[in-house]
Amino acid sequence: MSDEIFDEVTRQRTKEIISRYPQSRSALLPLLHLVQSVEGHVSQDGIRYCAEALELSTAEVSAVATFYTMYKRRPCGEHLVSVCTNTLCAVLGGDDIYARLKEKLGVGHEETAGEPGSPGSITLEHAECLAACDLGPVLQVNYEYYDNQTVESAEQLVEALQRGEKPAPTRGAPLTDFKTVELELSGIFPDLERSVEGPSTAVETMRGAQLASERGWLAPAMPDSPPAFPDLPEKS
Amino acid sequence: MTAPVTPDPLTPVLTRRWQSPRSWAIETYEQLEGYQALRHALTTHPDRIIQLVKDSGLRGRGGAGFPTGMKWGFIPQGATGPGAKPKYLVINADEGEPGTCKDIPTMMADPHSLVEGCIITSFAIRANFCAIYVRGEALHCIRRMRKAVEEAYAKGYLGKDILGSGFDLDIVVHAGAGAYICGEETALLDSLEGRRGQPRLKPPFPATSGLYASPTVVNNVETIASVPAIVMGGSAWFRAMGSEKSPGPKIYSISGHVEKPGQYEAPLGITLRQLLELAGGMKDGVPLKFWTPGGSSTPLFTAEHLDVPLDFEGAAAAGSMLGTTAVQIFNETVSVPWAVMKWTEFYKHESCGKCTPCREGTYWLVQILERMVAGEGTEADVETMLDICDNILGRSFCALGDGATSPITSAIKYFRQEFLDLIAAQPAVQRPEQLAELTGATA
Numbered sequence: 122m123s124d125e126i127f128d129e130v131t132r133q134r135t136k137e138i139i140s141r142y143p144q145s146r147s148a149l150l151p152l153l154h155l156v157q158s159v160e161g162h163v164s165q166d167g168i169r170y171c172a173e174a175l176e177l178s179t180a181e182v183s184a185v186a187t188f189y190t191m192y193k194r195r196p197c198g199e200h201l202v203s204v205c206t207n208t209l210c211a212v213l214g215g216d217d218i219y220a221r222l223k224e225k226l227g228v229g230h231e232e233t234a235g236e237p238g239s240p241g242s243i244t245l246e247h248a249e250c251l252a253a254c255d256l257g258p259v260l261q262v263n264y265e266y267y268d269n270q271t272v273e274s275a276e277q278l279v280e281a282l283q284r285g286e287k288p289a290p291t292r293g294a295p296l297t298d299f300k301t302v303e304l305e306l307s308g309i310f311p312d313l314e315r316s317v318e319g320p321s322t323a324v325e326t327m328r329g330a331q332l333a334s335e336r337g338w339l340a341p342a343m344p345d346s347p348p349a350f351p352d353l354p355e356k357s
Numbered sequence: 358m359t360a361p362v363t364p365d366p367l368t369p370v371l372t373r374r375w376q377s378p379r380s381w382a383i384e385t386y387e388q389l390e391g392y393q394a395l396r397h398a399l400t401t402h403p404d405r406i407i408q409l410v411k412d413s414g415l416r417g418r419g420g421a422g423f424p425t426g427m428k429w430g431f432i433p434q435g436a437t438g439p440g441a442k443p444k445y446l447v448i449n450a451d452e453g454e455p456g457t458c459k460d461i462p463t464m465m466a467d468p469h470s471l472v473e474g475c476i477i478t479s480f481a482i483r484a485n486f487c488a489i490y491v492r493g494e495a496l497h498c499i500r501r502m503r504k505a506v507e508e509a510y511a512k513g514y515l516g517k518d519i520l521g522s523g524f525d526l527d528i529v530v531h532a533g534a535g536a537y538i539c540g541e542e543t544a545l546l547d548s549l550e551g552r553r554g555q556p557r558l559k560p561p562f563p564a565t566s567g568l569y570a571s572p573t574v575v576n577n578v579e580t581i582a583s584v585p586a587i588v589m590g591g592s593a594w595f596r597a598m599g600s601e602k603s604p605g606p607k608i609y610s611i612s613g614h615v616e617k618p619g620q621y622e623a624p625l626g627i628t629l630r631q632l633l634e635l636a637g638g639m640k641d642g643v644p645l646k647f648w649t650p651g652g653s654s655t656p657l658f659t660a661e662h663l664d665v666p667l668d669f670e671g672a673a674a675a676g677s678m679l680g681t682t683a684v685q686i687f688n689e690t691v692s693v694p695w696a697v698m699k700w701t702e703f704y705k706h707e708s709c710g711k712c713t714p715c716r717e718g719t720y721w722l723v724q725i726l727e728r729m730v731a732g733e734g735t736e737a738d739v740e741t742m743l744d745i746c747d748n749i750l751g752r753s754f755c756a757l758g759d760g761a762t763s764p765i766t767s768a769i770k771y772f773r774q775e776f777l778d779l780i781a782a783q784p785a786v787q788r789p790e791q792l793a794e795l796t797g798a799t800a
Contacts, residue, residue, distance in 0.1 A: 141529045154534070207703055209685050212614075265496065308531075336367075339365060339369070348590075
């Protein structure tokens with residue numbers, strides 16, 4: 122059964138991923154991302170596929186798949202919208218953004234508006250700290266960053282996604298879809314030359330560096346050439 | 358030796374390339390002295406690199422502040438016994454401590470500083486395999502790291518016989534899958550082995566029994582990205598910034614109610630008063646109420662702590678921890694019990710469930726705080742929370758449980774009256790009814 126779902130290309134990729142690690146089981150997290158890139162979630166077939174590839178039991182794979190929040194157990198939308206509702210983003214408006222999107226899409230946490238996988242369908246989730254606190258409130262679409270959001274901008278973003286548009290992220294690659302980024306998360310990059318580009322530094326990111334250059338502040342000067350390495354202390 | 362001079366208020370070292378166009382590309386990095394530290398390092402004995410890092414006083418930037426050179430020195434070496442096993446370097450790039458946002462910009466803007474640091478470190482500890490475990494949600498960092506690693510292979514900085522030195526190294530960029538606990542080093546190792554990310558009992562420590570039960574160094578992104586600069590500048594240069602016990606520059610991430618949130622790289626020991634000045638002051642002039650010096654797991658500070666030196670010793674002496682220098686600023690409009698509730702919900706969600714005190718304790722703390730914020734607090738709640746915290750702190754394998762108690766105990770320490778006022782403002786609720794509601798809700 123899984124032969125039909127996971128084709129020859131996926132099987133080749135599976136081998137490639139496993140070959141990167143000293144021990145094959147280390148490939149399990151990447152492989153779960155890989156099956157998710159094929160099916161849009163981690164299904165029982167996906168679990169069986171990973172178990173066979175790594176000579177594990179399905180129980181061992183299930184135990185791992187259910188532990189991590191990025192593995193979705195139900196089919197996801199074309200896009201995954203994750204709103205940070207941790208304390209700092211929440212104070213700055215993240216809670217309001219999440220509440221408005223829930224209402225607008227008529228769904229709750231990890232639920233999908235529209236037929237999963239169909240164009241314009243959206244899975245919504247609230248996320249824990251997305252490590253962009255200087256740019257809060259933030260949300261991610263398919264793990265690309267949309268920084269300094271407001272209720273209005275988040276609403277417009279979601280409307281555009283539903284219309285089939287792909288608004289550019291503030292930081293990250295041009296927007297694709299959930300399945301495509303899951304392939305990258307497995308460690309397979311069909312188009313890295315393109316996806317590695319895209320904006321990555323916001324004004325906030327550079328603030329310290331910018332202020333330092335405006336005021337002529339520098340780290341102490343390094344010696345002209347690297348100093349000799351220290352001698353080792355005498356061993357007694 | 359140069360005479361001691363006070364360094365500038367900001368000292369861009371890790372952030373010095375961030376403003377360059379296409380700063381992530383290897384061409385840019387090489388133009389800006391990139392990979393020269395590696396060339397220099399490969400000419401010496403690995404033990405002398407470990408000695409340099411010991412001399413520099415570099416301490417781990419992932420929160421705990423453990424001396425980096427000492428950690429490397431724990432790796433057994435030798436042709437027989439434990440030293441004969443393969444050795445590994447694992448980079449903890451699973452940034453997710455609330456407030457922390459320094460490693461993600463570092464990896465996006467300057468991935469090669471981390472790659473170069475990984476190669477030098479691997480050479481020093483004699484590892485031939487290095488994994489960079491990047492948080493899954495940080496997808497663009499994963500792309501940048503992956504590209505940087507490919508570029509380094511193409512230039513002969515990775516692979517077999519690096520720059521003719523006879524040293525071999527492979528680096529794999531590994532994506533996590535959404536679990537805060539994997540930022541704990543032993544949980545990260547279990548996760549990297551393809552398991553649930555649950556912490557291991559220590560000892561044995563990773564230095565002897567880490568990845569695949571082999572000697573392993575686990576270091577944070579910012580720690581290892583500092584290594585090339587230390588090789589180029591030497592330990593005296595590094596020590597010209599910061600204090601005797603906390604030397605070097607550090608990226609302070611300022612977020613929340615300030616005019617200019619962002620990343621500010623300053624010598625260790627800067628104060629919040631100085632940082633606020635650089636960041637344009639409090640947003641709209643609304644006064645400061647509370648702040649975290651290094652993420653939500655570090656006990657809160659208040660406006661009383663504006664002049665605490667933000668280095669490892671200074672933060673600890675004032676009753677908190679330096680953590681990840683994730684400075685989250687909250688003004689007086691923010692309710693302390695509410696903020697503490699939000700953080701506790703986070704810890705409850707992220708507790709891996711392995712240790713009972715953390716798993717059950719965070720669950721009950723959330724119940725109490727949510728009820729309190731919903732207007733149904735009781736007079737016993739404050740003491741009950743302190744009692745639960747007392748039963749979590751120090752009673753679990755890893756620091757997640759300890760961290761979960763920090764916001765609560767510090768908030769009660771500084772803002773007890775606010776909790777009591779909130780409770781007093783609400784009608785008292787009978788305990789049996791609450792329990793019936795709760796058991797009803799979970800049945």
